[in-house]
Amino acid sequence: MVNTADVKPKTRQMSNLIYKYMRPExxxxxxxxxxxxxxxxxxxxxxxxxxxxxxxNTIIVxxxxxxxxxxxxxxxxxxxxxxxxxxxxxxxxxLANPTLEVIVIAGDGDISAIGGNHLIHAARRNIGxxxxxxxxxxxxxxxxxxxxxxxxxxxxxxxxxxxLDRPFDIAGLAYGAGASFAARxxxxxxxxxxxxxxxxxxxxxxxxxxxxxxxxxxxGRKNKKGSAVDMLKWQRDNMIPAEKAATxxxxxxxxxxxxxxLHQTQYKEFTYxxxxxIKRLYEEREANE
Amino acid sequence: xxxxxxxxxxxxxxxxxxxxxMRLYAGYPITPSTEIAxxxxxxxxxxxxxxxQMEDEIASIACAIGASVAGVKAMTATSGPGFxxxxxxxxxxxxxxxxxxxxxxxxxxxxTGMPTSPSQGDMMMARWGTHGDHxxxxxxxxxxxxxxxxxxxxxxxxxxxxxxxxxxMDEIIGxxxxxxxxxDPEEIAIIDRPTVKYPDPKRLPYHMKKGQLVPxxxxxxxxxxxxxxxxxxxxxxxxxxxxxxxxKMINRLMHKISDNYNxxxxxxxxxxxxxxxxxxxxxxxxxxxxxxxxxxxxxxYKVGIFRPRTVWPFPExxxxxxxxxxxxxxxxxxxxxxxxxxVERVVKDNCKIDFVGKWNGSxxxxxxILAKIEEA
Amino acid sequence: MNRQELRLAGSGGQGVILATVILAEAAILSGKxxxxxxxxxxxxxGGSCKAETLISDTPIGFTKVQNPTFLMALTQSSFDQYGPxxxxxxxxxxxxxxxxxxxxxxxxxxxxxxLETARNKVGRLQTANIVAVGAINSLVGITDDETxxxxxxxxxxxxxxxxxxxxxxxxxxxxxxxxxxxKK
Numbered sequence: 001m002v003n004t005a006d007v008k009p010k011t012r013q014m015s016n017l018i019y020k021y022m023r024p025e026x027x028x029x030x031x032x033x034x035x036x037x038x039x040x041x042x043x044x045x046x047x048x049x050x051x052x053x054x055x056x057n058t059i060i061v062x063x064x065x066x067x068x069x070x071x072x073x074x075x076x077x078x079x080x081x082x083x084x085x086x087x088x089x090x091x092x093x094x095l096a097n098p099t100l101e102v103i104v105i106a107g108d109g110d111i112s113a114i115g116g117n118h119l120i121h122a123a124r125r126n127i128g129x130x131x132x133x134x135x136x137x138x139x140x141x142x143x144x145x146x147x148x149x150x151x152x153x154x155x156x157x158x159x160x161x162x163x164l165d166r167p168f169d170i171a172g173l174a175y176g177a178g179a180s181f182a183a184r185x186x187x188x189x190x191x192x193x194x195x196x197x198x199x200x201x202x203x204x205x206x207x208x209x210x211x212x213x214x215x216x217x218x219x220g221r222k223n224k225k226g227s228a229v230d231m232l233k234w235q236r237d238n239m240i241p242a243e244k245a246a247t248x249x250x251x252x253x254x255x256x257x258x259x260x261x262l263h264q265t266q267y268k269e270f271t272y273x274x275x276x277x278i279k280r281l282y283e284e285r286e287a288n289e
Numbered sequence: 290x291x292x293x294x295x296x297x298x299x300x301x302x303x304x305x306x307x308x309x310x311m312r313l314y315a316g317y318p319i320t321p322s323t324e325i326a327x328x329x330x331x332x333x334x335x336x337x338x339x340x341x342q343m344e345d346e347i348a349s350i351a352c353a354i355g356a357s358v359a360g361v362k363a364m365t366a367t368s369g370p371g372f373x374x375x376x377x378x379x380x381x382x383x384x385x386x387x388x389x390x391x392x393x394x395x396x397x398x399x400x401t402g403m404p405t406s407p408s409q410g411d412m413m414m415a416r417w418g419t420h421g422d423h424x425x426x427x428x429x430x431x432x433x434x435x436x437x438x439x440x441x442x443x444x445x446x447x448x449x450x451x452x453x454x455x456x457x458m459d460e461i462i463g464x465x466x467x468x469x470x471x472x473d474p475e476e477i478a479i480i481d482r483p484t485v486k487y488p489d490p491k492r493l494p495y496h497m498k499k500g501q502l503v504p505x506x507x508x509x510x511x512x513x514x515x516x517x518x519x520x521x522x523x524x525x526x527x528x529x530x531x532x533x534x535x536x537k538m539i540n541r542l543m544h545k546i547s548d549n550y551n552x553x554x555x556x557x558x559x560x561x562x563x564x565x566x567x568x569x570x571x572x573x574x575x576x577x578x579x580x581x582x583x584x585x586x587x588x589x590y591k592v593g594i595f596r597p598r599t600v601w602p603f604p605e606x607x608x609x610x611x612x613x614x615x616x617x618x619x620x621x622x623x624x625x626x627x628x629x630x631x632v633e634r635v636v637k638d639n640c641k642i643d644f645v646g647k648w649n650g651s652x653x654x655x656x657x658i659l660a661k662i663e664e665a
Numbered sequence: 666m667n668r669q670e671l672r673l674a675g676s677g678g679q680g681v682i683l684a685t686v687i688l689a690e691a692a693i694l695s696g697k698x699x700x701x702x703x704x705x706x707x708x709x710x711g712g713s714c715k716a717e718t719l720i721s722d723t724p725i726g727f728t729k730v731q732n733p734t735f736l737m738a739l740t741q742s743s744f745d746q747y748g749p750x751x752x753x754x755x756x757x758x759x760x761x762x763x764x765x766x767x768x769x770x771x772x773x774x775x776x777x778x779x780l781e782t783a784r785n786k787v788g789r790l791q792t793a794n795i796v797a798v799g800a801i802n803s804l805v806g807i808t809d810d811e812t813x814x815x816x817x818x819x820x821x822x823x824x825x826x827x828x829x830x831x832x833x834x835x836x837x838x839x840x841x842x843x844x845x846x847x848k849k
Contacts, residue, residue, distance in 0.1 A: 026527060056488070056512045061355075072516055072527060077509040079358060080518040081351065082381050088348035092355020092363065093509060095339050096313055100359065100510050118351075121344035278334045285335075295686070295693045295701075405704070465728050466686060466701035468693045573728075580726035655727050 021045040021055070023075045030069055034220075034228025036187030036213030037134045041070045043190060043211070044105065044132060047197035058101045061090040063115060065141045067107035067134035067213075084114030087122045090129045098128070098271035101201065108135040109147040112168050116148070119170075120177035123206050127270040130200045131208045133170055136215035144218030155222045174208040175263040181207030183261045184242070187214055188235035192259055199261060205269045212257055291471045298436040298462040299324035301469060302392060303332060305440030306364050308477050311390070312338035313363040315352035317345055317371060320404040321460045322394035325366040346371035350378040350391065357387045358517065360484075360508025362444060366392035370401060372411055372418070379453055380419030381519045383542065386451040386495075386503060388482050390443045393455060394463040395572075395623075397650045406650030407460035409572055409623040413630075415455050416601050422539060424546035426553060427455040427601035430462055431575035434469040439598060445480040446553060450545055451503040457600065459623065461573025461652065488512035493524040502545055546602060555598040556607055560586065564593035565616040566662060569608070569632055571600050574621050574653055581658035590662055600628065605635045612639040619661050621645040621653055669720040669805060670730040673797070674747045675739035677712045680794030683820060685716040687798050688807060690816040692720040695808040700728040713743055720807060735805055736771075737797060738763060739779065758797075758804060775804060777839045783832060792832035795821070799836020803844075810837075 018024055022045065031037045048058065058076045062068035064083035071078040081089040086104045094102045104111075111119050111133050122129065138156060139145040146156035148168045155162060175182035181203040185193030193211055200207035214220065214231040225231050235257055242260025245253055296304070303325055306314075314329035316322075326342065333340040339356075343349040346367055353363035367375060372393040382389050393415065397408040411418075415427045426446055430436040440456055447454040485492065485507035494515040495504045504524075507513035520528035521535045529535070546553065560582065561567060570578045575596050585592045595611055595618070597604045612618060617640055620629040625648045633642055645661050647653045671688060675681040682703045689701035703716035717730040736751050737758045738744035744763050749770075751757060757771045761778040777800055783793035795817060802813045814833065821829045 055514060057510055059509050072518070075514060077514055078516045079355075079509075080516065080520065081354075082378055082519055085347060085351040085378065088343065088351035089355040089358075091341070091343070091348070092313065092315060092352035092357075093359045094355075095341055095352070096356035096359035096361040096363070097508075097510055117344050118348055121348070274334070274339055278337055281334050282337075293693055293696075295690045295699070461702075461728065464702055466689055467699060467725070467728070576725075577727045583726065652729055654729075654731065656731075 017042060017045045017049065021048060021075055022073050026073055029073055031066060032217040034214065034216040035066070036136065036215070036232075037067055037070065039187045039190065040132070040134050040193070040211050040213060041073065041105075043185070043193045043197055044070075044103070045074065046194045047201060050194065050198055051201060053101055053201070057099065058103065059090070059093055061086045061093065061102060061104045063106050063110040065107040065110045065139070066136070067105055068110065070105045070134075084110055085118065086110065087115060087118040087129070087131065091122060091127055094127055094129050095271055095274065098275065102129040103201065104129060104131040106131065106133055107140075108133060108137065108149040108170065109139045112148045112170050112173065119174060119208075123174045123177035123179035123208070125270045126178060126180055126205045126267060128205055128272070130197075130203075131174075131206075132197060132200075133208065133210045134213045135170060135210055136213040136219060137167075138215050138219040140215050140218055144222055150219075154219075156218075157222075171208060171210040171262050174206075178206075179208050179263075180205035180265045180267060181261070182210075182263045183208070184210045184212070184257070184259050186212040186235045186239065186257055186259055188232045189239060189259050196261060203264065204272075205267065291473060293468040293470050295466055296433050296469050297324060297466045298430070298433045298458065298464065299394065300328055301433045301436040302366070302440045302456065302458065303328040304471065305437035306390065306444065307332060307336055307338075308437075308472075308474065309441040309444035310362045310479055310481070311364050311444065312336070313341075313353065313356040313361045314338075315341050315343050315349040315356070315363065315365050317343055317349050317367070319346075319368045319371045321396055321463050322366045322368045322371075322392065324463070325392060325394070346374035347378065350375040350382075350389075353389055354378060354382050354387050357389050358509050360511070362388070362448070364390040364392065366394065368394050368396045368404070369398045369408075369411055372414060376414070376418040377420075380421060380423060382453040383419065383423045384519055384521075385517050386506075386542075387453070388447040388451055389453040390440070390447055391453055391455050392440075392458060394458045394460060396460055397648070403650040405460065407573060407623055407652055408648070408650075409457075409459050409574065410625075410627070410648070412457065412600065412622070412624065412627045415457055422543070424452070424543050425455065425601040426450070426452065426546065426599065427457050428555070428598055429457045429572040429600050430598070431572055431596065432462065432469075433465060433467045435598065436462055437469060437471070441477055442555075445478070448480045448482040449502065450549070451482060451506060452546070455601070457572065459573040461576065465573075482506050484508070485511065485513050494526040495522065496524040502549065550602055553599055553602065554604055554607065556604050557594070557596045557598060558611070559594040559596070561593035561595065561611060564591045566590065566592045566665065567595045567611060567615050567618050568592065568658065569595045569618050569620045569628070570622065571597055571628065574623055577653050577655045578621055578658055580655035581662065584655060584659050585662045592662055603631050603635070608632065608635050609639065612636045615640045617641040617643060617665060619643045619645060619658070621658055623647050623653060667722045669735065669807070670733050671718045671720070671735045671737075671801070671805070672715065672730045672733040672747060673717070673737045674713070674715045674743035676743065677714045679714070679739055680791065681714050681739070682716045684794040684798050684801075685718040687816045687820050688718045688720070688801065690819055691802065691808045691813050692718070694812045694816055697722060698725050700725045702728055713740075713746065715743070715747065735801070737801065739793065739797070756804060758800065775840070775843055777843060779836070779839070782835050782839060786835050787828065787832045789828060792828060795829045795832035796836035796839070799833040800840040801836075803837045803840035
């Protein structure tokens with residue numbers, strides 16, 4: 001077995017990202033060969049690099065699951081919380097200190113099943129955090145049970161006869177709940193996804209980026225999706241840009257991967273509104289004295 | 290000391306929290322603790338602090354932990370059903386060593402129970418509610434003034450020992466209005482968590498220097514980058530599966546509380562010097578006990594009171610010492626028998642143990658306690 | 666030792682709890698010890714409601730009323746519920762719309778048109794609790810006029826001060842009138 005920490009990075013850019021934004025002493029990561037999460041973690045690091053964010057001022061919050069291990073690998077202020085609760089922890093951090101850039105990295109089960117309530121309410125509240133979902137359509141850490149994004153009919157260890165549930169569109173769910181920024185990326189579309197994450201972080205308000213990952217170990221094997229490369233090729237061949245999708249009949253979009261910024265609006269960010277309230281009360285008190 | 294003002298127990302808790310430096314409250318409405326949330330919503334922005342009504346009880350404690358990680362003293366309050374929901378993240382705060390105050394204004398259960406009726410039925414949940422072995426600090430006020438004072442102390446203990454502290458109120462005290470003198474700010478001793486003064490990339494976030502009670506804490510954003518996790522971790526803050534490190538960590542968490550028990554303990558005794566009988570009580574029940582003991586003394590009974598204000602950790606040695614001079618201990622509490630189990634465990638055969646309980650939503654009266662005293 | 670145990674009962678929404686809070690406030694302002702508490706159903710309006718204020722010269726242990734020295738009832742159902750619990754010496758004040766059952770134990774029953782006074786003389790039925798406070802203070806003798814006025818003003822909403830002051834005075838007048846008529 002080759003320790004990836006011993007492998008010389010092939011490009012200078014990769015070396016920079018690892019040594020500047022990750023914790024090499026905690027690599028190699030625990031993700032399986034072919035897992036899409038590593039690519040997405042790198043996209044996050046690249047987006048942060050492009051934006052020039054301060055490492056000391058940036059907080060990575062994660063829940064529990066495969067995706068949540070990213071917090072341990074990224075060299076920021078990182079907090080690996082309880083299952084489903086990353087957004088609630090992040091809300092406390094952001095409200096306590098709104099100058100911090102708070103990024104949540106979560107999985108599909110973490111964010112839309114056990115943590116679904118926090119997702120919709122953070123979206124409604126429009127609190128200025130960025131949520132990046134590593135969506136692999138399965139519970140990977142526990143060994144391949146169906147998740148809220150497992151397609152209907154697909155197999156999982158708890159769906160031996162095929163999944164009876166209909167899947168969530170997490171980006172659509174967030175937008176429907178009031179998120180002012182909802183987008184989708186994919187493990188294959190690296191450049192687009194980096195750009196989308198950058199826009200999500202820059203956006204003043206709640207932003208959610210649902211990134212299609214791949215899980216060849218559980219989802220792929222159970223559902224005969226081929227190798228990790230085959231699964232990434234599927235993403236390549238079935239991608240439709242958001243701008244084009246907007247003009248298409250929803251029926252034609254079934255089974256396709258719409259990538260891009262799906263929705264973006266502007267309204268007052270929660271912690272800003274709260275600071276304004278504090279200011280107003282202070283001014284009223286001053287005026288009365 | 291300020292003038293005596295009329296205040297409700299729940300209000301006194303909020304004023305105590307503000308005096309202690311609370312600057313963020315996250316909560317969810319639930320009877321009979323709701324006044325705490327309402328008053329925080331009003332008062333915190335006036336003090337430059339933040340109030341947030343979260344979507345549920347779990348989110349409330351998670352939000353408060355997040356705020357504490359960012360360096361702000363935080364609190365959440367609830368009642369029985371909500372206290373059940375908070376248990377997982379309570380354990381997170383214990384393991385990750387995040388200061389936090391959690392208030393439970395106890396009501397009758399189980400389940401939805403009787404929401405406006407008094408109870409002390411969460412005392413064992415306070416001790417054992419979150420999974421895994423862990424230490425607990427829990428305080429019980431018996432008056433509005435104590436609701437203020439013990440909230441301040443709960444913050445101070447949580448900051449000093451980097452651990453969540455439970456304020457186990459009950460409906461009797463939470464909804465009681467009585468006079469209390471609000472201390473002047475300069476009369477209140479405030480303890481802040483030991484904090485990292487300057488960032489050092491080589492610092493191990495959970496390493497303790499000699500003489501330190503707990504590792505210094507770095508608020509997120511101050512420049513000391515590190516990892517916090519609910520997994521068993523070593524001094525680096527990263528997960529470990531090492532048998533040695535796991536045992537070391539749990540031992541350290543246990544010992545930071547048990548080794549400092551004398552600092553944490555808080556017991557009020559009344560009329561024990563000549564007593565052959567003591568009433569063991571805590572929280573709102575103590576008020577009926579106080580009246581009952583006055584009545585019994587008038588009748589010539591030699592009765593005293595043993596009242597822990599710090600109920601967890603349990604005052605083992607102090608109770609055993611008291612028991613050695615007593616013929617009988619009567620435990621009075623608003624439940625089917627919870628702390629009486631601890632009393633029995635500690636006192637054993639050193640004296641007789643009797644129990645006065647209530648589990649029907651009504652209040653134990655002085656007459657009922659007096660009757661038990663006279664039974665002897 | 667002077668100790669008053671006041672129990673006020675009515676239906677939710679009548680402001681019974683607030684009345685006991687104001688009486689407790691008056692006690693504090695007069696340098697006395699007090700304990701106020703309430704028992705109520707979950708309904709904000711219409712359910713039965715009982716609230717209590719203890720007033721004492723010495724510190725208070727048990728915080729609930731055990732043997733009421735005073736009972737007020739504004740509705741027949743609350744009177745029927747709490748009336749039988751009082752003994753002979755308890756002073757009972759009821760709204761004049763209520764009827765006293767045969768064989769009622771308490772000797773002193775003061776029947777006053779509290780609700781009618783609030784509705785017609787003050788002009789707002791919602792001020793009945795303050796009318797009651799005025800009458801109770803006069804009958805029980807908790808504090809002086811100035812202090813009870815201050816206690817009321819500390820607890821009524823802004824903009825309703827004048828109305829509530831009127832209610833307080835009308836309540837006091839009702840009690841004084843009754844005392845005059847019943848003095849032998």
